[in-house]
Amino acid sequence: MGIGFGSLVADAKSFPPESFLLVVGTSGSCKFPQGSCNMDLNFPELFLDGSHVASGMQINNVMGTTIGPGGYFLNFSSYGVQINQGHEVMMDRCWLGETNFDFNYAKHGSPPKSTAIQINGNDHYILNTVVFSSLIGLEVNGAADYITGVHVWSPLNQALAFKDSMAFHVNGNQNRFNGCYIDGGRAVFEQSALSYNTWTNGFECCAAVDAPHGIFLRGDRIGPGLEIFSNIFAGGSIIHEPSSPGKLPTVVESRITDNSFSSAWQSSQATQSLTQVLAVSWNFDFCTELVFAQISRVSVSLQSEVGFPRHAVRPPQNCTVWIETDMPVTGTMTVHVDSSQPHPQAQPQHTGPVYTV
Structure with missing residues (x-):
């Protein structure tokens, strides 16, 4: 089944608060052994506008679903796209923003609050996608997900003004990030994400706020299997944040090498x-x-x-x-x-x- 080439816009006055404009399946309801009860779905060139009261799309327990190419998700309240369980969701060539790309959060006195893309499952793909406004650009809580060519920025590059903002937030392991762009923000790895993840061929730059930026490793045990290599840091760095100041981590079979820095050169x-x-x-x-x-x-x-x-x-x-x-x-x-x-x-x-x- 395919649904696309059109628009869904929430009515700001009557749409149920914190609901999604488009929902596939019901979270937790699938009894199929692999957890994939909705198959072969396609959502090309779809425009979703949450009008700041609704989230965009929730995908539950699917196999073989494509979002895009050409999707545009705007003005979502909590999530642009949320993927729960299932396998093989492929999101390609989409644009997402909690606000428009020229919105000035500081001027309007309303900090960002949403997550543009959240993955709560394994074996999903996010390809060639841009997030231009959100509190968290892409959050990965699953395993074996593949992220390539994802660019996360913020209006006026002000993301660092908000302490909880993250271009990428990774909590799961066995994921691969290739060619991703941290534009004026942070990529945070914590919990099980500190092992068996790869971040390579990435680029980081352009913070408009005077605050540490780049890749943050939060925790006291690093590895085994954390690989961060062949990236360009044009201003930021790789920063370890222990649970308490001065605490040394346990680092096992991890590689942070062959990156280039304009300042604050760091390696393992x-x-x-x-x-x-x-x-x-x-x-x-x-x-x-x-x-x-x-x-x-x-x-x-x-x-x-x-x-x-x-x-x-x-x-x-x-x-x-x-x-x-x-x-x-x-x-x-x-x-x-x-x-x-x-x-x-x-x-x-x-x-x-x-x-x-």
Whole structure:
């Protein structure tokens, strides 16, 4: 069945408050083993206007549903699109806004309150979609969802003025984010999202409010399997927020590498080289380079002009490394560190850092 090429507009005076303009299925009612009782539905080029009293579309327990291409969801009260359970909802080339794109929240004294897209299920796809006004752009609470080419911004790029605003909010794991755009806001990973998620080929920039922005990792256990790599940060960074100030996380088999930053360069791995003359002590400080102020693994390479000196790596102190040689050395010491420790199922148990010479 297909419904599209037209408009549904809520009557601001009589539409039931907090209802949806279009609902497929009933949440929790499907008894089919895979939880998909509504199949093969298509919603192309559909315009939904909630008139600030209604939400847009709720999709429950489906298999094989396409939203778009060409969907436009405007003036929704709580949700633009909410996907509950089911499998294989594909949302493609849609535009969503709690308000129009030029709305000035500060001028009108009404902060944003809605979520443009919320996924409460597994195996769904959001493709080539733009959110231009909302409190939360895209919230992923399921697993194995695929998000690509999603651009989230806010009118006048004022999202950071609201402490609960998030361009992307991720609570589930085993999801893949490819080529997404954080435009003047935050992407927040917390709860189970701190493991087995991939964020790559993304872009971040353009905050109009003086507040930290970029990707936030909220929690005390990172990994295994969190991958953030090959992204561009044009102003923001990757920020760890522990449950209490100064608390160090447990970081297991996670990779935050190969990203480019215009400032505040951060990674889970770092490499430094130090050249000295007749030195027996070599000190390295990685505190400005690591997302997490700790070192779990150290690799050392020494190039000496003469002789065959031996060296000893002392236990790292937070994010610093101290190495001593048994004789004065003229040469270059290169140290590579990793904040992430090996997965206990893949490596022998260790009581301290792992050293590789």
